[in-house]
Amino acid sequence: MARAVALPLSSGIPLIWSLPDGRAWLSRNMALEVEQRRLFPWIAIFFGIGIVLFFQADGQPALWAPVGAFGLFGAAAIASRRHLTVFSILIALAALLAGFSAGAIRARSVAAPALTRLVIAPVTGFIETVEDREGGKRLLLRLTGMMGVADAGRPERIRVSVRSGEGLSPGQLIAGTARLLPPPQAAWPGGYDFARDASFKGIGAVGSMVGQVRRIDSPQRPGWSLWLAARVDEARNALTERIASAIGGAAGGVGAALVTGKRGLIPEPTNDVLRAAGIYHIVSISGLHMVLAAGTFFWVVRALLALAPGVALLWPVKKMAAVAAMAGATIYCIFSGSDVATERSLVMTLVMFGAILVDRPALSIRNLSIAALIVLAREPEALLGPSFQMSFGAVAAMMALVPLMHRPRLEGARGGFVARGVSWIGTAMLGLVTTTLVASFATAPFAAYHFQSLNPYGLIGNALALPLVSLIVMPSALLGVLAYPFGLDRPIWQFMGMAVSQVLDVSAWVGGFSGSTLVVPALGGAALVLLSLGLILVSVPASALRWMALVPAGAGLAFAATPDRYDVFIDRDGAGAAIRAKGGRLALVGRPSDFVAEQWLRADGDARNADDGSLRQEAKCDAAGCVVAAAGGRWVAFVQDFTAFEEDCRRATVIVTRLKAPPICKASFVLDGDDLKERGATTIRFNPETVELRSVRKGREVRTWAGKEVHRADVSSAPEIPRRARPVPEQDFPEEDLNASDESSTSRPMH
Structure with missing residues (x-):
């Protein structure tokens, strides 16, 4: 070459x-x-x-x-x-x-049927997993029957919430009436698509159980895969409850999540505190936990074997410890739920320790590439998620820094015992701060793209919290799990809980800083691609070719600094919209769920909550709809009743409605219910000559302002506009169902 x-x-x-x-x-x-x-x-x-x-x-x-x-x-x-x-x-x-x-x-x-409409029907199915939540439980059911739905169209799995789940456990066959909805698509083009992720998990519907849930005797034993999943989840729930009860309070929920991966017992204010401090990743069983768990197994086994001189001198102690670490990491992955992030971390860990078995460097970009190939070959959809992007990006960036981190360790190895101790502590702290800083910069583009938030004080939070997690919490977790079968684990959990409480105190202190969470506009696709290319070029090459990373990284930052904001966000079924008023901020109209509204606000870089009163101030509303004065002298009308068409079609520039607009509507641009059924959630950007639409189902479209050529305008056969009609009902997706289906996968970064 x-x-x-x-x-x-x-x-x-x-x-x-x-x-x-x-x-x-x-x-x-x-x-x-x-x-x-x-x-x-x-x-x-x-x-x-x-x-x-x-x-x-x-x-x-x-x-x-x-x-x-x-x-x-x-x-x-x-x-x-x-x-x-x-x-x-x-x-x-x-x-x-x-x-x-x-x-x-x-x-x-993974292709499986999914519902396409709202269904209320009796269902029967085996409980695959149970997750405790505030105010009830959430079940993953493997269906065996659904009345009124043919077997060919019956979802394989559904996720439902129950208000009272006493006595329900994995592996049981239950029956009851369920109110089910199709898995919701993204709230805006570019947002998190729960429907896509649900399809790869075989989940064809989400909703809640209505009325009593009955346990029934199963005429047949469940398959071995369901039996194994149920037994593992049952053991996880039992250990979660034991840890949470031993520690108590918010620290108990966090401590249980660190061991079993069950995060349902963590209060939402505690989640917010951890996010603000930039250390929410510690409650997601992923790379950090896998490395600490496998490293603890490796260190303990190697130290025990080294105590026997005959074994240490004649046997490959390091390789034996690597095998033990691989076995321990695999068991930990299975017990913690085998989520995508956990499985990805397990593959990386097995590759690293496998390199030790064949006398290769464990920490190398080649091994990281092998792990990425294995993970993506098994689950290609993981590439689109923040977990894969943030973890592999952080590890790749830190590997590029490894040669620079070896030097201070070697230079500080001289001197007496005290000097070496001080040098070791200084090197450890320098390594912690440096790796946290590098990982923060490497993951920032992905956090901005997926979550529209940055935590500038994450360096402080991680520097103060990770030593507690690494030196006290995770070793205690390992000892607690080993003592659990003997019933001697409660003192260990309580000791671990004191360290977890200190972590929460640190998080509350750092999260209290002004500007601890910065909401930024959603990063565009071009900016993400360029910044990702810059990260690859700085991490993969071993030569001076890595300086080429400055070109795409600089271009990506330029795109990120000048984001293209949308002028209108419209809900998937037209229940509500967010319209940019002439003052520059979004105004909320209609009745979208709080979850969807906050998705729009975060995409625009707006830190307001959905219940902020200022969101409704710039919209003039009545029972028939709302009108917002947008930039450029345009009026945007959100029509909720047929009686509003006559006036709004004459005076407004843009009409948005979930109803079917009459063909005689004279507005320059009309987007009605037929359009939304075809496109799903849609955004609009106004240009001087054209209107740019982006929708979840149809992607990008560019139209002229001539609304008549956009719509089916046959004035001669136009019907009369009804003078009175019923108002548009509220959104079909209740807030509680939407949150139940979305929040576990989209809330915050997990890496």
Whole structure:
């Protein structure tokens, strides 16, 4: 490759910049990349690009096309393996097609029916998981029957809430009447799509149980997978209750979540405090917990084996400890619920300790790439989630910093016992602060894109809280789990609870700082791609080529600093909207749920809550609808009653309604109920000559201001506008059901 890059140009055109020097610089660095085997990580990168392309495709792509093309490029790569440049290009294309194929195969393997309308019907099913929540429980049911719905259209799983779930446990067969809704799509284009994630989990409906829930005797035993999932969840619930009762209060809920991954007992104010301090990630069983748990197993087993001189001198103690750590990490993953983040962390941990078994460096970008390939091949949809992006981004950035962190440790190894101790503490604190800072910068673009929030004091919160978690909480958790079968665990949980209480105190102190949580406008797709490319270029190359990261990173920051805000947000069924008033801030009209309204506000970089009175001040409303004076002298009307069309169609520039607008409506732009049924949640941006629409189902559209060519305008056959009609009913998705389906997966970053 270096020789190919260094070949002279055939055109021979002279350049002011020294082209030979540039080619020589590029040749030297490419040769170093090959020597350091840094081409392999690009396989994982192109694999991920293929997955992204699959999710951008319309409809259901054919499977034979990507699989066949992958085979052709793979065979061509094998045939040209002696030519490095051609071989590398063909391998990259084969990896891209492999990623596309993985997405297509995964989508077909998890395809399951989902409801398309509101259904109230008797259902029966096995309880797969039970999650305690404030005011009740939330159940994941594997259905065996649903009255009024054919087997072909019956969802495989549903998620329902019950107000009183006493006596319900995993593995039971229950029956009752359920009010079920289709899994809701994103509240705005670019927002979190619960329906997509639910489809990959086999969840075809969400809602609540109405009336009494009955336990019935099962005529047949559940399958082994359901039986195993039920037994694991039952054990998790029992341990969660024991830890929470032993510690008590909010610290009990946090302590239980750290061990079992069950976060339902954590009060919402405590969640807010942890988020504000930038340490909410500690309650999600992921990389930090897996590393601490596996590291504790590794250190304890290796230390015990080292106490026996015969074993230490004759046997590979380090490898034996690595095997024990791998087994312990696997058990911990299964017991903590095997969520996506936990499984991803387990794969990374197993790869790292597997490298020790084959005498390879454990912490390397190559091993991280192998872990990414395994995770994405198993669950391609994980690439689109914040958990994968934030964790792999943080680890990759920290690996790029590892060589710089070794130097102070070596220089501080001289001197006496006190000097070495002080040097060790200083190095540890420097490493903690540096890694936290690097991880914060690496994950900031993903936090801004998915959650529209940044925690500038997260460095302080992590520097104060993580030592407690690493040195006291997690080792105590391991000892508590080992003592649990003997009934000697309560004192250990209480000791752990004191450390957890200190973590909460630190979080409350840091979260109390002014500006501890910054709400920022949603990062655009172009900005996220450019910043991600900058992160890749600074992490993967081993040579000076990493300086190329400044170009996409700078462009990404420029895009992020000038976000394109939408002028109108419209709910998926037209129950409400947020319209940018002439003062520049959004005005709320209609009756969207608080959850949806706050999604709109965060996307706009607005820190107000949905119940803020100022959200309604700039809208002039009556029983028939609302009118908002927007920028540019435009009037936007939100019509809720047929009687409002006559006046609003004459005076308003834009009409938004969930009703069917009459064809004689003279407004410049009309978006009615038929449009919303076709598009789902929609946003509008006003331009001088055009109107730009983005919708969840149809993507980006550009229209002219000529509303008549947009709508079906046949004035000669237009019906009379009714003078009186019933008001539009409230939104079909009750707030409690929407929150129950969305909040567990979208609330905050987990990495």
